[in-house]
Amino acid sequence: MVEHALDKSSRIIGSFRDRIAQFALCFAAFLVSASFAWILFDLVRGGIGYLSIDFLVDAPRDAGRAGGIGPILISTLLILLIALMAALPLGWATAALLVEYLPAASRFAHTVRYSLLVLAAVPSIVFGLFGNAFFSIYLGMGFSILSGGLTLACMLLPILVSTAEAGLRAVPDVYRQSGAALGMSRAAILFHVLLPAAAPALMAGLLLGIGRVLAETAALLFTSGYADRIPGSLLDSGRTLAMHIYDLSMNIPGGDAFAHASALVLIAALLLINMAAMRLAAGWQHGTIKSK
Amino acid sequence: MTLWRHTISSRPGYADTLTLWLSRGAAGVAAAVVLFILLFLAAESWPVLRHIPLLHFFTDASWHPGEGMYNLAPMLSGTLYAAAGALLLAAPLGIASSLFILYYAPPGIAHGYLRLVELLAGIPSVVYGFWGLTTLVPLINQVHPPGASVLAGVLILTLMILPTIALTAHAALSAVPGEYIRGAVALGMSRWGLILGVALPAAKTGIAAGITLAAGRAIGETMAVLMVTGNVVQYAGSPFDPVRTLAANIALEMPYAMGDHRAALFVSAFVLMLLVMMLWGLGAGQGESNDG
Numbered sequence: 064m065v066e067h068a069l070d071k072s073s074r075i076i077g078s079f080r081d082r083i084a085q086f087a088l089c090f091a092a093f094l095v096s097a098s099f100a101w102i103l104f105d106l107v108r109g110g111i112g113y114l115s116i117d118f119l120v121d122a123p124r125d126a127g128r129a130g131g132i133g134p135i136l137i138s139t140l141l142i143l144l145i146a147l148m149a150a151l152p153l154g155w156a157t158a159a160l161l162v163e164y165l166p167a168a169s170r171f172a173h174t175v176r177y178s179l180l181v182l183a184a185v186p187s188i189v190f191g192l193f194g195n196a197f198f199s200i201y202l203g204m205g206f207s208i209l210s211g212g213l214t215l216a217c218m219l220l221p222i223l224v225s226t227a228e229a230g231l232r233a234v235p236d237v238y239r240q241s242g243a244a245l246g247m248s249r250a251a252i253l254f255h256v257l258l259p260a261a262a263p264a265l266m267a268g269l270l271l272g273i274g275r276v277l278a279e280t281a282a283l284l285f286t287s288g289y290a291d292r293i294p295g296s297l298l299d300s301g302r303t304l305a306m307h308i309y310d311l312s313m314n315i316p317g318g319d320a321f322a323h324a325s326a327l328v329l330i331a332a333l334l335l336i337n338m339a340a341m342r343l344a345a346g347w348q349h350g351t352i353k354s355k
Numbered sequence: 356m357t358l359w360r361h362t363i364s365s366r367p368g369y370a371d372t373l374t375l376w377l378s379r380g381a382a383g384v385a386a387a388v389v390l391f392i393l394l395f396l397a398a399e400s401w402p403v404l405r406h407i408p409l410l411h412f413f414t415d416a417s418w419h420p421g422e423g424m425y426n427l428a429p430m431l432s433g434t435l436y437a438a439a440g441a442l443l444l445a446a447p448l449g450i451a452s453s454l455f456i457l458y459y460a461p462p463g464i465a466h467g468y469l470r471l472v473e474l475l476a477g478i479p480s481v482v483y484g485f486w487g488l489t490t491l492v493p494l495i496n497q498v499h500p501p502g503a504s505v506l507a508g509v510l511i512l513t514l515m516i517l518p519t520i521a522l523t524a525h526a527a528l529s530a531v532p533g534e535y536i537r538g539a540v541a542l543g544m545s546r547w548g549l550i551l552g553v554a555l556p557a558a559k560t561g562i563a564a565g566i567t568l569a570a571g572r573a574i575g576e577t578m579a580v581l582m583v584t585g586n587v588v589q590y591a592g593s594p595f596d597p598v599r600t601l602a603a604n605i606a607l608e609m610p611y612a613m614g615d616h617r618a619a620l621f622v623s624a625f626v627l628m629l630l631v632m633m634l635w636g637l638g639a640g641q642g643e644s645n646d647g
Contacts, residue, residue: 088454089459092460156381157378250370
């Protein structure tokens with residue numbers, strides 16, 4: 064309705080200054096869209112010729128100048144699994160505690176929220192140093208998939224807690240009251256009513272978390288290492304796809320073509336994941352938690 | 356939720372107590388991660404801080420860790436140049452993007468553009484860096500060699516932090532009460548007059564918080580900047596000079612750093628953390644003054 068009112072007003076008063084502003088804003092939007100299109104176009108042009116099933120399955124040869132990215136995809140998947148398995152229970156349990164058990168004014172709740180906010184601001188290279196000092200050296204995991212995955216789990220906590228918190232808060236109080244009226248315990252209400260009702264938000268957080276793990280490089284440099292073989296165990300070193308792109312473009316002369324192809328694979332995966340997360344988040348923000 | 360806590364008193368059963376204590380434990384771990392990071396940064400930088408005063412990190416002749424000279428100032432300047440340049444470009448572009456979405460674009464285009472900005476936020480830094488390295492750096496090289504420069508870093512960082520600024524500005528502007536807008540329209544203000552006189556002032560704390568958030572991201576960004584700025588330790592005299600940022604320095608030297616050198620890198624991570632946390636405190640302060 065604001066739009067209609069605005070349209071009418073601008074028809075009445077269409078000053079010169081307004082037209083300049085309109086032009087400038089549209090130009091800014093065009094610039095941003097054009098840069099996005101430029102990046103995508105360059106990646107597709109440089110990489111599409113090398114994409115094939117073989118590229119996805121084969122092992123890299125000649126330091127990545129030939130062959131494929133099979134073992135790298137496996138390492139990426141393992142690091143992702145470890146990060147999620149460590150971070151999901153921690154993050155969701157923290158969110159449940161903040162929303163369902165602690166009063167808003169509680170000192171503990173305040174401390175937890177505050178430290179998660181600070182954690183969200185920590186640069187990823189600092190996570191990398193911490194992971195190296197703590198997981199790799201202090202806990203003796205060395206350069207390994209385990210160490211990299213756990214470092215990324217620390218990084219994921221803020222985003223998982225905040226999405227789950229928002230999702231749980233969006234569940235109407237009627238749900239809690241009905242559950243209690245039926246004589247359900249609080250734990251039963253949480254597991255059988257609230258968490259299922261908040262599932263779209265939890266899922267959106269999960270997808271965002273997956274996106275963050277796939278995009279990360281700096282935190283993995285000194286934790287999961289560079290090895291491009293298929294890891295034999297979780298204590299073996301393994302590189303993720305993002306790391307492979309970095310290595311090919313910076314350290315391997317003549318690696319650009321396969322870096323393009325790997326970047327294309329990574330971008331395609333991330334676009335799909337982010338679009339799915341957006342769909343879920345949009346559905347849940349528009350208040351689709353209906354009383355049945 | 357507090358309402359529910361007061362109105363319904365249920366006797367906690369075994370499962371309830373277990374859930375409560377498990378989630379308390381999880382929240383404790385989540386809150387402790389930040390402390391752990393600070394603790395390990397402090398412990399790892401201690402060996403060098405013990406015999407070299409903190410001031411030396413800014414007054415030594417140069418950064419030659421092999422000869423015991425640890426001047427971080429040139430790299431600090433590189434970080435600040437790149438971040439400040441990116442903010443100068445990204446703040447107007449980001450705010451313009453959010454205004455375009457809310458006040459100028461037709462609904463279909465507005466929705467599509469918002470999605471595009473969200474997708475831009477999901478592109479990994481290593482892909483931005485790779486694109487910068489293969490497209491932007493050669494272009495700048497044609498204008499003014501060597502190409503890898505502050506300018507390239509600024510442009511890449513602009514693209515990376517623009518979504519943060521645009522999305523927070525969009526959220527802040529959407530939260531401006533409808534009666535403000537309707538009142539302004541009723542007064543016969545033009546569209547640009549309304550934006551400048553009503554919408555932006557009403558949303559300014561939210562927009563400023565978004566800009567501080569983006570500044571933190573720009574300061575901590577590692578991989579993309581490392582790939583395009585040339586990594587020469589020096590004070591840049593012009594936008595076409597190569598520089599090395601604090602974060603890039605950590606990523607570059609960590610693989611072979613030993614003893615005092617390694618500890619000095621942890622000191623620079625500490626400086627980075629302090630910068631980001633200061634900015635974050637600034638942003639949080641703005642948020643609180645907004646609430647009050």
